[in-house]
Amino acid sequence: xxxxxxxxxxxxxxxxxxxxxxxxxxxxxxxxxxxxxxxxxxxxxxxxxxxxxxxxxxxxxxxxxxxxxxxxxxxxxxxxxxxxxxxxxxxxxxxxxxxxxxxxxxxxxxxxxxxxxxxxxxxxxxxxxxxxxxxxxxxxxxxxxxxxxxxxxxxxxxxxxxxxxxxxxxxxxxxxxxxxxxxxxxxxxxxxxxxxxxxxxxxxxxxxxxxxxxxxxxxxxxxxxxxxxxxxxxxxxxxxxxxxxxxxxxxxxxxxxxxxxxxxxxxxxxxxxxxxxxxxxxxxxxxxxxxxxxxxxxxxxxxxxxxxxxxxxxxxxxxxxxxxxxxxxxxxxxxxxxxxxxxxxxxxxxxxxxxxxxxxxxxxxxxxxxxxxxxxxxxxxxxxxxxxxxxxxxxxxxxxxxxxxxxxxxxxxxxxxxxxxxxxxxxxxxxxxxxxxxxxxxxxxxxxxxxxxxxxxxxxxxxxxxxxxxxxxxxxxxxxxxxxxxxxxxxxxxxxxxxxxxxxxxxxxxxxxxxxxxxxxxxxxxxxxxxxxxxxxxxxxxxxxxxxxxxxxxxxxxxx
Numbered sequence: 001x002x003x004x005x006x007x008x009x010x011x012x013x014x015x016x017x018x019x020x021x022x023x024x025x026x027x028x029x030x031x032x033x034x035x036x037x038x039x040x041x042x043x044x045x046x047x048x049x050x051x052x053x054x055x056x057x058x059x060x061x062x063x064x065x066x067x068x069x070x071x072x073x074x075x076x077x078x079x080x081x082x083x084x085x086x087x088x089x090x091x092x093x094x095x096x097x098x099x100x101x102x103x104x105x106x107x108x109x110x111x112x113x114x115x116x117x118x119x120x121x122x123x124x125x126x127x128x129x130x131x132x133x134x135x136x137x138x139x140x141x142x143x144x145x146x147x148x149x150x151x152x153x154x155x156x157x158x159x160x161x162x163x164x165x166x167x168x169x170x171x172x173x174x175x176x177x178x179x180x181x182x183x184x185x186x187x188x189x190x191x192x193x194x195x196x197x198x199x200x201x202x203x204x205x206x207x208x209x210x211x212x213x214x215x216x217x218x219x220x221x222x223x224x225x226x227x228x229x230x231x232x233x234x235x236x237x238x239x240x241x242x243x244x245x246x247x248x249x250x251x252x253x254x255x256x257x258x259x260x261x262x263x264x265x266x267x268x269x270x271x272x273x274x275x276x277x278x279x280x281x282x283x284x285x286x287x288x289x290x291x292x293x294x295x296x297x298x299x300x301x302x303x304x305x306x307x308x309x310x311x312x313x314x315x316x317x318x319x320x321x322x323x324x325x326x327x328x329x330x331x332x333x334x335x336x337x338x339x340x341x342x343x344x345x346x347x348x349x350x351x352x353x354x355x356x357x358x359x360x361x362x363x364x365x366x367x368x369x370x371x372x373x374x375x376x377x378x379x380x381x382x383x384x385x386x387x388x389x390x391x392x393x394x395x396x397x398x399x400x401x402x403x404x405x406x407x408x409x410x411x412x413x414x415x416x417x418x419x420x421x422x423x424x425x426x427x428x429x430x431x432x433x434x435x436x437x438x439x440x441x442x443x444x445x446x447x448x449x450x451x452x453x454x455x456x457x458x459x460x461x462x463x464x465x466x467x468x469x470x471x472x473x474x475x476x477x478x479x480x481x482x483x484x485x486x487x488x489x490x491x492x493x494x495x496x497x498x499x500x501x502x503x504x505x506x507x508x509x510x511x512x513x514x515x516x517x518x519x520x521x522x523x524x525x526x527x528x529x530x531x532x533x534x535x536x537x538x539x540x541x542x543x544x545x546x547x548x549x550x551x552x553x554x555x556x557x558x559x560x
Contacts, residue, residue, distance in 0.1 A: 014112025
């Protein structure tokens with residue numbers, strides 16, 4: 001087989017790209033995985049993972065003015081931090097156009113955002129897959145929970161998801177490692193919420209991709225809460241710790257960093273993709289690689305950019321554009337709404353370590369016959385903890401008083417923040433901006449997305465419910481907050497190449513195949529037909545494993 005010919009090409013090396021590489025190689029395929037950015041080698045390249053705050057030039061606390069000038073988008077949120085600044089995209093090299101404000105936080109390197117993600121991992125339920133059909137927004141999902149449930153099982157066992165089994169119909173249980181423990185305050189607040197709301201609302205420990213028991217080649221979580229610096233213990237799921245070693249161990253994976261995939265090559269006579277065109281990000285040389293199948297896993301928006309940039313005389317708007325839906329129905333989760341307060345009576349209690357997890361309050365609105373003046377719903381994430389030595393002690397001067405204050409933990413507090421669903425609006429979209437180019441001379445994306453009346457109504461409940469629940473649970477001095485809900489801030493971009501039942505209204509079929517090119521699969525967030533309100537990465541993993549299994553089966557049948 002020539003050096004540039006493979007059985008499969010995987011574009012992108014993040015959460016879903018890693019899964020595609022693992023599944024395809026383990027099923028016997030020779031695979032090329034292409035990543036547009038640099039390589040980050042597990043353990044060796046986690047250069048800040050064992051540093052303390054005082055070992056950073058600016059104590060890893062607040063961004064400098066230069067950091068803000070260099071990163072005008074990152075500065076909008078917590079992600080601008082010197083401890084892992086090189087994990088985020090250089091915005092001057094890779095700009096984008098905001099028709100309306102959209103906070104796009106990206107990572108261009110091997111592993112992608114699997115190195116920086118929040119690791120919260122939740123299943124969808126059957127009602128979530130039916131919502132579009134029932135309320136008429138978006139198109140009906142081509143799959144239901146029972147079809148993806150075995151794949152949730154499969155990826156949970158490999159990734160390592162810790163969590164508690166609760167028997168909640170709106171949040172299906174999974175294949176869990178032992179759960180992390182709630183703090184004493186969280187346990188009591190949880191019990192009070194259950195009592196006050198007669199079991200109709202629940203507060204549970206988060207379901208998180210941090211190991212509470214070792215898996216092969218990976219150690220248990222050390223409770224350091226330094227996950228976004230890269231974990232030398234492999235204690236949380238990432239491409240580097242999990243799927244990449246599995247794929248490499250087969251001897252059938254070739255990984256090529258610094259490779260910007262600019263086009264999917266298409267044979268209009270065979271109606272199939274033949275491979276991809278790659279621009280070397282370091283040398284600016286162009287290469288072609290051939291394959292029988294192509295998996296597009298370059299994050300949600302970059303996957304759609306690639307489809308759009310693969311325009312032909314047949315589809316001038318891009319590969320997969322025949323339905324007119326390519327680039328449309330962009331979604332995220334809207335957040336920035338919640339409440340917090342203080343908790344009294346636990347001054348003699350503390351907790352162990354720095355738990356890399358929090359609590360979760362599953363959705364309860366517009367479920368089980370309850371109706372609101374908006375569609376869909378929201379959940380909450382948060383936690384209860386005590387202030388540490390870094391709390392504000394401005395009233396104390398240097399001396400004995402200060403030293404004594406720093407040796408005692410501060411007050412207990414409890415807070416929650418909402419994650420709400422954004423509906424799949426056709427007018428929320430991305431397009432190619434042909435008037436603006438990046439460092440490599442490639443057209444950039446223009447993003448036109450906003451919250452609408454449904455989300456604004458939902459945010460009122462997200463605020464009021466948060467205050468009400470905490471007060472009902474005995475939390476004192478509760479204050480609500482309604483902050484910035486700009487799309488993008490959830491870092492859960494979804495849609496723009498949705499799955500569906502009909503090629504006239506969707507980009508992909510039920511197996512994540514592009515209707516217009518059956519040997520091209522898109523299994524990242526671009527494929528989502530709706531957003532739900534839970535963190536989506538577990539669903540990306542399940543969809544990818546499922547699609548890879550189907551692709552290999554079809555390849556063996558010579559259908560691809």
